[in-house]
Amino acid sequence: MRQFFSWVSLSTLKLKIMKIRKNYPLFDETTFKIGGPAEFFVEVFTRSQLEEAVVEAEKQNIKKTILGGGSNVLIPSEGIKGLVIKLRDGQIEFLSPEDGLIRVDAGVSLPMLSSFCLQHGLTGIEWAMGVPGTLGGAVYGNAGAFGQWISEIVQEVEVLKNGERLVLESDEINFSYRQSTFKEEDLTILSASLELPEDNFEKIKERVDHYLLHRNNSHPMDKDSAGSVFKNPETKIKTPDLIEKYPLLEEFNEKGVIPAGYLIEMSGMKGSKRGGAAVSNKHANFIVNENEATSEDVKGLIEEVQEKVKRIFGIDLEREIRYL
DSSP, rough: HHHHHHHHHHOOOOOSSSOOEEEEGGGSSSSSSOOOOEEEEEOOOHHHHHHHHHHHHHHHTTEEEEEEESSSEETTTTOHHHHHHHEEOOOOOEEEEEGTTEETTTTTTTTHHHHHHHHTBOSGGGOOOOOOBBBBHHTTTOOETTTTTTGOOOEEEEEEEEEEEEEEEEESSSOBTTBBBBSSSOOEEEEEEEOOOOOOOOOOOOOOOHHHHHHHHHHHTSSEEEEEOOOOOOOOOOOHHHHHTTTHHHHHHTOOOOOOOHHHHTTTOOOOEETTTTESSSSSTTTOOOOOOOHHHHHHHHHHHHHHHHHHHHHOOOBOEEEO
16 A cells, blocks of 8 residues: 555646545445445546546556445445545536537536536436436436436446546447446446537426425435435236235336335335334335444345345345445
């Protein structure tokens, strides 16, 4: 690690000094408010800083973990070895105003992006208002809501691979439900180019307000959580006894997707607790940190939910939350 600290103390970037912290507490860097310290921690504010941190970590064979908004992740109680790179802010710029083409840095928050598009009369990202994530994390996991997905507006993604910048066209990226190429390959997302059509400000604002109201009414926004815990299973249940007992399954069978929250609630796990963690009484696909929950509490509760749903419905719930 001596060589690493030599880089830390001497390397400066154009806008910020790369200040490295040791044994930095991470719980406040996540929406779950759970987790131990980072062995080493650095904040980056630009694409160049992100590139510098990643390249140097890779040169020195130091494990790197990139942390965006801190949602959709669970950090272990013992913390994270190596270097945690925290994305702070970023830039949004027009590439082609007449085409609604913008470039967005990976560290730009989704609410900031939604606000920018609202101000400039661009539609297609209203669903992201109120989502505590970053553009990089959204592209990484193909985030979406209300039947819309980030992949629908992505044109290109600028990435770092083995120290070199590359640009991937949208058709080169294996986007699917909550999935992308970036979960399969060691690529660092630097920025993405998005194409959004124009629309009337008032219409966009109306949709933004509608989505925010829905979130406030149906999600536990007043509790610390990491967002949806499980993916919605893309399957059908044909067992007559189950359909008779749970008639909504017929409707879900027609769509080919069953809400994970429904399965969890019908399995009787809504409100269940383990240590300081609890399955939300407001939305069963959320686990909330009620009383200084540990990562072990959350993992144990996730396993209990999976086992119960499997036993009743024969479905294996797949985690959406990543264990770091």
